[in-house]
Amino acid sequence: MAPSPTPLLEVRGVSKQFSGVRALDDVSLKLGRGEAVAVVGENGAGKSTLMRIVAGVMRPTSGTILVEGEAVEFASVAQALRQGISLIHQELNLADNLSVSANIFLGREPRRFGMIDQARIDYEARKFMDRVGLDVPPQKIVGTLSIGRQQLVEIAKALSTNARILIMDEPTSSLSEHETQKLFEVVRDLRSHGVSVLYISHRLHEVEELADRVIVLRDGKFSGELSREQNQRPNMVRLMVGRDVSRFYHRTPHTPGATVLSVNQLRTRMFPRQAVSFEIRAGEVVGLAGLVGAGRSELLAALFGVTPAVAGGMILGQLRQPPRSAQEAIAAGIMLAPEDRRHAGLVLPMSVKTNLSLASLQRDQRRGFLNRAAENRVAASMIELLRIKTAGERQVVRFLSGGNQQKVVLGKWLCLDPKLLLLDEPTRGIDVGAKEEIYKLIDELAQRGVAILFASSEMEEVIGLSDRVLVMHEGRISGELGRAELTEETVMQLATGDAHQAERMGA
Helix, strand or coil, X not given: CCCCCCCCEEEEEEEEEECCEEEEEEEEEEECCXXXXXXXXXXXXXXXXXXXXXXXXXXXXXXXXXXXXXXXXXXXXXXXXXXXXXXXXXCCCCCCCCEHHHHHCCCCCCEECCEECHHHHHHHHHHHHHHCCCCCCCCCEHHHCCHHHHHHHHHHHHHCCCCCEEEEECCCCCCCHHHHHHHHHHHHHHHHCCCEEEEECCCHHHHHHHCCEEEEEECCEEEEXXXXXXXXXXXXXXXXXCCCCCCCCCCCCCCCCCEEEEEEEEECCCCCCCCEEEEEECCCEEEEEECCCCCHHHHHHHXXXXXXXXXXXXXXXXXXXXXXXXXXXXXXXXXXXXXXXHHHHCCCCCEHHHHHHHHHHHHHCECCECCHHHHHHHHHHHHHHHCCCCCCCCCEHHHCCHHHHHHHHHHHHHCCCCCEEEEECCCCCCCHHHHHHHHHHHHHHHHCCCEEEEECCCHHHHHHHCCEEEEEECCEEEEEEEHHHCCHHHHHHHHCCCHHHHHHHHC
């Protein structure tokens, strides 16, 4: 029997400890040439820590990294780059005000007579742009590109450093379905030319589609490995959470109550020519579906008063018009958990307690002064109710996992007893276990009579949670689907503007 070829990359028994906390415990993996290996696990499982060690961002406490069978030690990202290892972060690391070519060669610009040789930069950049199928001029300003194309700029930038191992951290979290498929085509082409990929994603259907093998981490330890034939969602979930998730989507059938929200001919700033009308009843979970750019986030922002509507009517309790500010919306009982929780939903340098009590400070104040006792009660009750995993209420929220950060965002609003809860991509970037907990919380809130309107790009989520679905296309509601009509096909037909076809399929 012939010996197996030497892996391009091998991680042997790597551990990492932070101030007494063991983030990684004796983890190993192998990556062959032209192979795509997915690393999955719940938030806090150690995925990002492992990838940062491989990319030279941090050093392991113990263990060995080998490249082509030779042990290496990375004291910096530059040393890892010299070995052909490049990490593409979830938050893209690009200069928006510079051109595509300038970004690709940033810090490594070729020079002529001591001056930056722009013509050569554009010429060389074009080669790497062609490899990833980026069909824009090299002089195009990056900030004007879609997120999907910016992702391709990052890959072209990595290839320009002669990268042979690409580490991709949640690369599709902000991409449309079309952009995701384009990215997958690029990855497959790179693999056919010998480039290897380490891929982190919470979207398990993407892992099923792309990965040759799957490495599963749980609580910082190796939980299991799945071959291409075993690479199926139930197997991944079982290894990730240590149990079968037999009822992933929590939805208790019940009869909705009275109308909570009535929207009539509402027009948003993004789509001022499109009028939107609908109603939501107490205890109802209504999904908001549509392609990226369809206007879902803009509609939620208008309902919350962040970007006030330009026209139209709206009734919620004593509120008889669309809110003109977030403060007005909150006073009426409308709360929004935004898509970008890190920038718009949390104050990252502050503690869990402070973030949880921010929305209720005005309610709980004592003669204009902070009511510490009330703040402590709010924090303690929400940490217990939502099962927020934290070292304590004084823990800085920046260092929580994505799922626990999202729980803090929700807890901030739940202590105000919302009438209408708006959720924009409520489970983006969080692990399967935390998703299940949030789905259960949504179901419990609906049973308590809270009206919930949520936007999601995950079709399974929309179908699994919703009592009804409103589908948006180019700023308008192109159709409404009840439980009996809900399928991926009917939603997509409406999302692409084919209302008649959707009616025929749902009939």
